[in-house]
Amino acid sequence: MIPAPFSAVPSVPYPRPAVDGKALRDACGAFATGVTVITAATGVSGRAEGTTVNSFTSVSLDPPLVLFCLHRQSRLEPVLRESGGFVVNFLTHHQQELAWAFAGRDTARVEEVPHHRTPEGLPVLQDALGHLVCRLDSEYDGGDHLIVLGEVVELGVPEPESGTAAAPLIFYRGSMRSLPGTE
Ligand SMILES: Cc1cc2nc3c(=O)[nH]c(=O)nc-3n(C[C@H](O)[C@H](O)[C@H](O)COP(=O)(O)O)c2cc1C
16 A cells, blocks of 8 residues: 555656756756865875765765765776775865866866875865765766765864854856855
8 A cells, every 4th residue: 555645646657758868967956065076096106186076975974984976987986996095075165166177087186286195195185174084985886977985084174263164165056156155
């Protein structure tokens, strides 16, 4: 027996027309998110890469797990696999230029962006709102993306100097902006 709320939904004929990728992207653009740059590097002085990602989400507190989705052709993916870890850098609204720089095929180079390295060599971007250092836990099939699950092993949330936290960078309907009222 279907519970009342579901039985009240009118039946929809199948099959439905295929969902268009661009339409799906536009629809999902109505869901506002924060913006991160995921960084990884192969060893302390090895190849480092960063990619702008808004598919980040926290998953579990115990154990501490987070995830993001990465398209399968990403140049970050082999570096991620080799390094076995990554850093989630939460961007402030001052870092919009940086976010776009890490969002193209002709991407910014981590070496040219102010950062420091964790003891295992993972790049932590300077002036971010906060960061999570993660051990690569597992990867799952997500269609044309990989669902990357990481265990948080260290976190950093810098104390704001003025007592007022910096405003986050928001991605909404294809453009980046600050959260109204927090500039
Ligand atoms: C706001 C924003 C969010 C993005 N989020 C993701 C994401 O969650 N996963 C992803 O694979 N690419 C995402 N991208 C696209 C990547 O940043 C872009 O494909 C990448 O930097 C280009 O280099 P790569 O393809 O070698 O990784 C996003 C781009 C922007 C501007």
